[in-house]
Amino acid sequence: xxxxxxxxxxxxxxxxxxxxxxxxxxxxxxxxxxxxxxxxxxxxxxxxxxxxxxxxxxxxxxxxxxxxxxxxxxxxxxxx
Amino acid sequence: xxxxxxxxxxxxxxxxxxxxxxxxxxxxxxxxxxxxxxxxxxxxxxxxxxxxxxxxxxxxxxxxxxxxxxxxxxxxxxxxxxxxxxxxxxxxxxxxxxxxxxxxxxxxxxxxxxxxxxxxxxxxxxxxxxxxxxxxxxxxxxxxxxxxxxxxxxxxxxxxxxxxxxxxxxxxxxxxxxxxxxxxxxxxxxxxxxxxxxxxxxxxxxxxxxxxxxxxxxxxxxxxxxxxxxxxxxxxxxxxxxxxxxxxxxxxxxxxxxxxxxxxxxxxxxxxxxxxxxxxxxxxxxxxxxxxxxxxxxxxxxxxxxxxxxxxxxxxxxxxxxxxxxxxxxxxxxxxxxxxxxxxxxxxxxxxxxxxxxxxxxxxxxxxxxxxxxxxxxxxxxxxxxxxxxxxxxxxxxxxxxxxxxxxxxxxxxxxxxxxxxxxxxxxxxxxxxxxxxxxxxxxxxxxxxxxxxxxxxxxxxxxxxxxxxxxxxxxxxxxxxxxxxxxxxxxxxxxxxxxxxxxxxxxxxxxxxxxxxxxxxxxxxxxxxxxxxxxxxxxxxxxxxxxxxxxxxxxxxxxxxxxxxxxxxxxxxxxxxxxxxxxxxxxxxxxxxxxxxxxxxxxxxxxxxxxxxxxxxxxxxxxxxxxxxxxxxxxxxxxx
Numbered sequence: 204x205x206x207x208x209x210x211x212x213x214x215x216x217x218x219x220x221x222x223x224x225x226x227x228x229x230x231x232x233x234x235x236x237x238x239x240x241x242x243x244x245x246x247x248x249x250x251x252x253x254x255x256x257x258x259x260x261x262x263x264x265x266x267x268x269x270x271x272x273x274x275x276x277x278x279x280x281x282x283x
Numbered sequence: 284x285x286x287x288x289x290x291x292x293x294x295x296x297x298x299x300x301x302x303x304x305x306x307x308x309x310x311x312x313x314x315x316x317x318x319x320x321x322x323x324x325x326x327x328x329x330x331x332x333x334x335x336x337x338x339x340x341x342x343x344x345x346x347x348x349x350x351x352x353x354x355x356x357x358x359x360x361x362x363x364x365x366x367x368x369x370x371x372x373x374x375x376x377x378x379x380x381x382x383x384x385x386x387x388x389x390x391x392x393x394x395x396x397x398x399x400x401x402x403x404x405x406x407x408x409x410x411x412x413x414x415x416x417x418x419x420x421x422x423x424x425x426x427x428x429x430x431x432x433x434x435x436x437x438x439x440x441x442x443x444x445x446x447x448x449x450x451x452x453x454x455x456x457x458x459x460x461x462x463x464x465x466x467x468x469x470x471x472x473x474x475x476x477x478x479x480x481x482x483x484x485x486x487x488x489x490x491x492x493x494x495x496x497x498x499x500x501x502x503x504x505x506x507x508x509x510x511x512x513x514x515x516x517x518x519x520x521x522x523x524x525x526x527x528x529x530x531x532x533x534x535x536x537x538x539x540x541x542x543x544x545x546x547x548x549x550x551x552x553x554x555x556x557x558x559x560x561x562x563x564x565x566x567x568x569x570x571x572x573x574x575x576x577x578x579x580x581x582x583x584x585x586x587x588x589x590x591x592x593x594x595x596x597x598x599x600x601x602x603x604x605x606x607x608x609x610x611x612x613x614x615x616x617x618x619x620x621x622x623x624x625x626x627x628x629x630x631x632x633x634x635x636x637x638x639x640x641x642x643x644x645x646x647x648x649x650x651x652x653x654x655x656x657x658x659x660x661x662x663x664x665x666x667x668x669x670x671x672x673x674x675x676x677x678x679x680x681x682x683x684x685x686x687x688x689x690x691x692x693x694x695x696x697x698x699x700x701x702x703x704x705x706x707x708x709x710x711x712x713x714x715x716x717x718x719x720x721x722x723x724x725x726x727x728x729x730x731x732x733x734x735x736x737x738x739x740x741x742x743x744x745x746x747x748x749x750x751x752x753x754x755x756x757x758x759x760x761x762x763x764x765x766x767x768x769x770x771x772x773x774x775x776x777x778x779x780x781x782x783x784x785x786x787x788x789x790x791x792x793x794x795x796x797x798x799x800x801x802x803x804x805x806x807x808x809x810x811x812x813x814x815x816x817x818x819x820x821x822x823x824x825x826x827x828x829x830x831x832x833x834x835x836x837x838x839x840x841x842x843x844x845x846x847x848x849x850x851x852x853x854x855x856x857x858x859x860x861x862x863x864x865x866x867x868x869x870x871x872x873x874x875x876x877x878x879x880x881x882x883x884x885x886x887x888x889x890x891x892x893x894x895x896x897x898x899x900x901x902x903x904x905x906x907x908x909x910x911x912x913x914x915x916x917x918x919x920x921x922x923x924x
Contacts, residue, residue: 217819219837220834236908242683242685243686246818247817249817249818250816251671251681258673258674260674261678261679261680265681
């Protein structure tokens, strides 16, 4: 599975509780759309560290890196 | 399940006294009310109390092989006995009964001590090889069936419950202060210790051998986890399919019985899985049982009703009132034979009573799923604390704890650091996953009397670390947490005080598909993230059961099984025994607790100020220890002579 597929599948299963791919666009803002709350973002970070073996620094915990599937994919790319 | 007891005399030439065997088996009549059997062979006596479940007509024990050189008494079930029997018959073995017990003696003839590796089941076995003067005492891999032993007067006595041993030792027992210290740390003594000084259990997965008078122990099975990231390969879907196949088969063979089999239905994912598998993949009629509470926060009736409606099960329900817990508590401790820190076993005793009233003898339950497939909050907490430990100075990382404990006030940084931050500097320490639970439980030790503190000669944490296998340090921290949980809370409390004992007090056998060793061995090979994906517990089980169960069950937040504690004992109708056993006279007389401190705790409770976990655990722990002493020490001669 690609990074994008893994992230999409995690968000869909855990926050939207569905397999329906049409319910999540890659550019959707998690916070604006109410998909994930502020503690939920930490859970996403937890998932990214576990899944991709990266370490997310406090200063990297910003919407530009984490607030959409596209942002996360770009961020993971930049870490690898 | 049944009850077994026996005596091995190390002094040749002395005959075994059948009266002692009868006294021992009488104490565990509740485990096997359908009949008793005895066999004395030279220096060995075997006794059995039977609960008839398989082969109702010819399954009496002790059972022997063709030439009567090998004898056994056995408590439990061999679920794969049909397949084993077929294979043994092909090898020429002649069976004289239709029972699962008989495969034991023939398997032993065929494979020697390795026979145990062929068994899929829950068992405590005493097997005597008369030709070689060898006695084997064997307990199942997980520790579902109990088996205790002690040595007295050059004899080794063994039995399914300690009370059988007490019937034969003829002297009042002493409390094991180190075990008390361990219970007030881990909720259970560290195997093989028990609450009774000089009484031990055969540990799960262990075989105790007496060979011509010499005693040795071997471990034939243990929980093992991969090293070097050598996890099972496969996509989530493939692994979920494999898990489901195993679960279907584990459930199928656990329905083998010559009496009807029912199931517990709590409304959680685990029991719902079992009920759904019975409904969808077997022809067993669905008969289910559940319990609820007056207090809404403990009650899961809504979720139970979802399943009852979906599967149209023939269901019986019992509501447990606070007064039931207080009324049943004394008898509960008679059966647990151990202090407990929560009242949760008491409603389980009521529930098995409901099964008995409905003329059922066997129930399947969802026990074990959380340990095997990663369901507990303590695993989540360990993951979050590991996440925090990567950067202990991070302002954000500890806030993930709110996912687990929504009531946490994150502005209390110092408090958070002091409690949840314990051990952050040592994330590889064996105790990391359980440190917060153990340290908060251990606060109850402040009620120990000076006398008790002086009699505690070991450090509970050190003793726990000594029991860990050599490979432990090389396992993933999640697997380390699973191992500790399986060996401490599950083995020492859930399967015995809350499990076997609460079932067998009403002569009910529990069967646990999630604890089929094939499922444990499969799950242990999975990557931890396949068991708990980020903080999504039992991820693979949910995936495996998604098409079978309602979304409301698969997606519900896990609710731990709990029962009321302090409110059950202190209310407008507080039972006299509670006041008497917590009186300064009894506390000082028994000597285990500081009477003044306990008096202050009781006053705090009576003012309605005792609401925290520590106060609840302390009250139940102190009261249950007092009841333990009352039954087994103070009234020893009344109860055992």
